[in-house]
Amino acid sequence: MSNRRLTTTSYALLSQLSLRPWSTYELARQSARYFRYVWPRAESAIYREVKQLAQAGLVESRKEFVGRRARTVYSISKAGLAELREWFDTPPSPIAMEFEGMLRLFVAPVATTEQVRAALEQVRADNLQMIDFGGEVKQEYLDGRGALQDQVYVxxxxxDFFVSLMNTVDAWVERTLGEIATWDHLSVTERNERALEILAQVPVDTPAAPTPATPVVPESQRRSPRYPRG
Incomplete structure (x- = not known):
């Protein structure tokens, strides 16, 4: 087996292959359907990674024919399964989020109100598509058509997580658009006063006594990923 260091993408593919054998095309399709929300990777990266896993002896391949067309089907090897089980014994990296719409909101003072509104409208449109997708996947399993129907319990x-998250984003965008609609009628001082009212209503506990300095980012967010992102 190769000494090549595995990445989280390596483990994502080993996880899929531990469930059942897949062709390369099926692996890429399943990754696009399910993993894109938690570990988005280009289709080309999936093809490249599975070949490297095969070279490392962590997956096995065989040729199959669909009619006259040949395809390669991959399955996890004993070494791959052992590697995957070792991975499960390690702590996962903390939750991370790439959210360009939020990045643009952070720098809203250098943009026009219309630019900020347009960015959030795009966030809402994209998010609604993801909610619709969640509904389709839900129905697929309710109808007994899921690709991994025997694992519907997982x-x-x-x-539930994805739809809850998307619904949270949708509600937040709606509130935020409503707030931004008032900006053109308020001075910066008035906006800041309104912002403090919003903060007071945010449902999170605050320290019993004022903190002596700027809060430090939680240790979980400062912890380096155990495995390269890949």
Missing amino acids: RALAI
């Missing part, structure tokens, strides 16, 4: 928990 898939249901993941779908």
Whole structure:
């Protein structure tokens, strides 16, 4: 087996292959359907990674024919399964989020109100598509058509998370657009006063006594990923 260091993408593919054998095309399709929300990777990266896993002896391949067309089907090897089980014994990296719409909101003072509104409208449109997708996947499993129907007990928990998250984003965008609509009628001082009212209503506990300095980012967010992102 190769001494090549595995990445989180390596483990994502080993995880998929531990469930059942897949062709390269099926692996890329399943990754696009399910992993894109938690570990988005280009299709070309999936093809490249599975070949490297095969070279490392962590997956096995065989040729199959669909009619006259040949395809390569991959399955996890004993070494790959052992590697995957070792990975499960390690702590996961903390939650991270790439959210360009939020980045643009952070720098809203250098943009026009219309530019900020347009960015958030795009966030809402994209988010609604993801909610619709969640509904389709939910129905797929309710109809007994899921690709991994025998593991619906796991898939249901993941779908619950994603739909809950997307619904949270949708509600936040709606509130934020409503707030931004008032900006053109308020001075910066008035906007800041209104912002403090909003903060006071944010549902999170605050320290019993004022903190002596700027809060430090939680240790979990400062912890380096155990494995390269890949």
